[in-house]
Amino acid sequence: xxxxxxxxxxxxxxxxxxxxxxxxxxxxxxxxxxxxxxxxxxxxxxxxxxxxxxxxxxxxxxxxxxxxxxxxxxxxxxxxxxxxxxxxxxxxxxxxxxxxxxxxxxxxxxxxxxxxxxxxxxxxxxxxxxxxxxxxxxxxxxxxxxxxxxxxxxxxxxxxxxxxxxxxxxxxxxxxxxxxxxxxxxxxxxxxxxxxxxxxxxxxxxxxxxxxxxxxxxxxxxxxxxxxxxxxxxxxxxxxxxxxxxxxxxxxxxxxxxxxxxxxxxxxxxxxxxxxxxxxxxxxxxxxxxxxxxxxxxxxxxxxxxxxxxxxxxxxxxxxxxxxxxxxxxxxxxxxxxxxxxxxxxxxxxxxxxxxxxxxxxxxxxxxxxxxxxxxxxxxxxxxxxxxxxxxxxxxxxxxxxxxxxxxxxxxxxxxxxxxxxxxxxxxxxxxxxxxxxxxxxxxxxxxxxxxxxxxxxxxxxxxxxxxxxxxxxxxxxxxxxxxxxxxxxxxxxxx
Numbered sequence: 001x002x003x004x005x006x007x008x009x010x011x012x013x014x015x016x017x018x019x020x021x022x023x024x025x026x027x028x029x030x031x032x033x034x035x036x037x038x039x040x041x042x043x044x045x046x047x048x049x050x051x052x053x054x055x056x057x058x059x060x061x062x063x064x065x066x067x068x069x070x071x072x073x074x075x076x077x078x079x080x081x082x083x084x085x086x087x088x089x090x091x092x093x094x095x096x097x098x099x100x101x102x103x104x105x106x107x108x109x110x111x112x113x114x115x116x117x118x119x120x121x122x123x124x125x126x127x128x129x130x131x132x133x134x135x136x137x138x139x140x141x142x143x144x145x146x147x148x149x150x151x152x153x154x155x156x157x158x159x160x161x162x163x164x165x166x167x168x169x170x171x172x173x174x175x176x177x178x179x180x181x182x183x184x185x186x187x188x189x190x191x192x193x194x195x196x197x198x199x200x201x202x203x204x205x206x207x208x209x210x211x212x213x214x215x216x217x218x219x220x221x222x223x224x225x226x227x228x229x230x231x232x233x234x235x236x237x238x239x240x241x242x243x244x245x246x247x248x249x250x251x252x253x254x255x256x257x258x259x260x261x262x263x264x265x266x267x268x269x270x271x272x273x274x275x276x277x278x279x280x281x282x283x284x285x286x287x288x289x290x291x292x293x294x295x296x297x298x299x300x301x302x303x304x305x306x307x308x309x310x311x312x313x314x315x316x317x318x319x320x321x322x323x324x325x326x327x328x329x330x331x332x333x334x335x336x337x338x339x340x341x342x343x344x345x346x347x348x349x350x351x352x353x354x355x356x357x358x359x360x361x362x363x364x365x366x367x368x369x370x371x372x373x374x375x376x377x378x379x380x381x382x383x384x385x386x387x388x389x390x391x392x393x394x395x396x397x398x399x400x401x402x403x404x405x406x407x408x409x410x411x412x413x414x415x416x417x418x419x420x421x422x423x424x425x426x427x428x429x430x431x432x433x434x435x436x437x438x439x440x441x442x443x444x445x446x447x448x449x450x451x452x453x454x455x456x457x458x459x460x461x462x463x464x465x466x467x468x469x470x471x472x473x474x475x476x477x478x479x480x481x482x483x484x485x486x487x488x489x490x491x492x493x494x495x496x
Contacts, residue, residue, distance in 0.1 A: 084139070146264075190211075226253075308330075308350060
């Protein structure tokens with residue numbers, strides 16, 4: 001075989017082959033040639049490996065992560081892939097931002113100067129109604145729209161137009177039954193949203209008790225006004241809608257029920273469930289539109305204190321001659337009750353209103369442990385829940401900042417486009433006090449000034465902001481996504 005190899009290599013006869021084998025010079029040449037060949041092969045393999053690594057790196061979208069703290073415009077990568085990024089690209093962008101020390105993040109986001117600082121979400125322009133990008137820009141933090149969102153919303157609007165007073169109309173109209181799943185964060189505009197639902201829907205389509213559907217208590221046989229829909233299975237929800245004709249349900253006290261996404265053909269990662277998925281198999285037509293309202297996290301906590309810590313307990317305190325608690329006393333006492341909370345239980349369920357990083361806890365499906373007191377270096381505790389909360393928010397058809405809910409050109413336009421709602425005067429006996437014409441009402445006690453920046457001194461506000469840094473990131477991000485989809489709709493597609 002060796003002889004044959006050299007015959008082939010040298011193109012000579014047997015004599016040439018024998019001379020090559022016997023000659024010391026030829027042997028040296030052969031060794032050099034073999035050494036050179038090994039070096040060339042090694043260099044080729046190294047170069048090929050490097051190219052493959054670069055391609056994989058680019059495919060995963062990691063190359064842009066280092067840009068997340070630059071000027072807002074630097075977060076835009078010029079490409080020809082449309083406006084939105086993949087869900088996991090958005091998650092990586094947000095997680096990188098969340099790994100920043102909260103003290104530095106406070107300044108970097110312009111919380112001291114009130115100008116959004118380095119502006120990683122381009123809010124300086126978006127708040128002015130300006131679209132910061134061209135139609136050929138891909139924005140790392142802008143997610144794709146949820147699967148089937150336009151189709152399900154159209155079916156909801158069509159059912160509303162056709163329903164009249166026929167409870168069965170939603171089943172017969174094109175697109176099947178559609179209901180709104182409203183994820184109600186306490187003190188973040190839920191009473192107002194439910195009032196708007198009553199203003200734009202028929203009475204029998206809206207659960208009477210603050211849009212929360214009732215349920216029989218299996219232990220006592222009594223009807224619970226709030227059946228804690230967040231603990232229901234998909235089958236229970238389908239049956240309830242069929243039996244009662246409700247077209248909106250509100251979940252206030254439990255974590256977001258991630259399994260409900262399957263009813264609309266969605267999953268956290270943006271994929272669609274398989275046809276034999278157990279959460280989807282029993283769905284015979286009901287689909288959900290997912291809507292929520294978010295409030296600036298420090299303001300929401302202060303509002304929870306003034307309502308649950310002061311207004312609700314005022315009469316009881318006066319009877320006992322007790323002084324009202326301070327904010328910090330209320331936070332400590334209420335968070336101390338969290339260890340007794342279980343989903344669906346009547347025990348300590350309101351304690352969740354005092355959680356730090358409540359948005360993360362809620363939309364991660366309750367994955368965030370404890371009271372939400374976290375540090376960036378403890379990323380093994382918060383990164384998973386934070387990422388899943390972001391994924392869940394990306395599957396919502398509308399995330400509405402509370403302060404723009406009833407404003408012309410902002411919340412009104414979004415609600416009109418998605419749901420077909422046109423009446424923004426608050427209706428309903430249980431919508432409480434406030435500005436019914438302007439679209440801001442509360443359950444009891446009247447509208448309070450819940451501006452945390454004004455209520456606390458500078459250092460207290462800074463510390464409260466730092467304790468809720470994850471929620472602040474998600475709030476600013478959701479606000480930017482909402483504004484971008486409004487102001488850039490004619491220049492940027494947000495396709496699925």
